[in-house]
Amino acid sequence: MNAQARRERPRRVVTRRTVSWTTVAGAVMLGLLVGIAWRTTNAIWFLLFPLLVVGALIGAAMTVLWALRHF
């Protein structure tokens, strides 16, 4: 990409740092979700599912939207 094209490119409103952290948090939540579903012997752990599902989804959505240059 040449210098002029780089200058004309719209400035991103969400920083790479924020997206990186969200992606990592989403991946950790997905890992926890699978781990709990696979290994738990106490149903109380399933109460974390709403948080983990929504968290993993937000992480994935932000990563995909960042990759598609939506922000």
Next chain:
Amino acid sequence: MRAVEQIEHGVEQQIERSKVVVRWIIAATLLAGVVYLKRQDAVPIGWPSIWLLTGAVAVLNLLYWSLLRRSAPNWLKYLTTGTDLALISFLVGTTGGSASVFYVAYFVVLVSNSIRYGMGMALYVATVYNVAYVIILVVHPPGNDLTVEAVKILAFWGVALYAGYLAMRFQRQTRVLESYEETIARLRAEIAALRTAR
């Protein structure tokens, strides 16, 4: 803006009224199913629980109907959906817990409400179901391996998110169509005004 809110309010009242009618039909169907299975000794539920559940549905439905004669408050849709899920959880809990044949009734509440109200309601239904089902699993433990139950909960979340997404798309298309209709009406009015000016 006020006019739009009033229209949305009227639509919500209509939706909740239709839910009351559907609730009578589903409650009657479930009652018939429970009574039949009870007579066959296929479900462990007692007669007092059956009549308690039927009475609760009838009283709540009459209460909602009387509320809806005047208006539909914003919180009513969450209350009706929450009580529906609570009653289904009671039915599932008393007819075998995770092995209950009435487990599928959760999906009726999920799909019907998600399509009517969108993604927000789909997430609400999935969260309430998640909590209610965990209570059922704690009261009636199915054994040490809970992987099957986890998959059931996650499958429910999958259906909720997909139904919510489809409802969101449908709502967006409806709004686009409405804006087209408004544009056409405005252009017609402008053409009519130009004709009368000549």
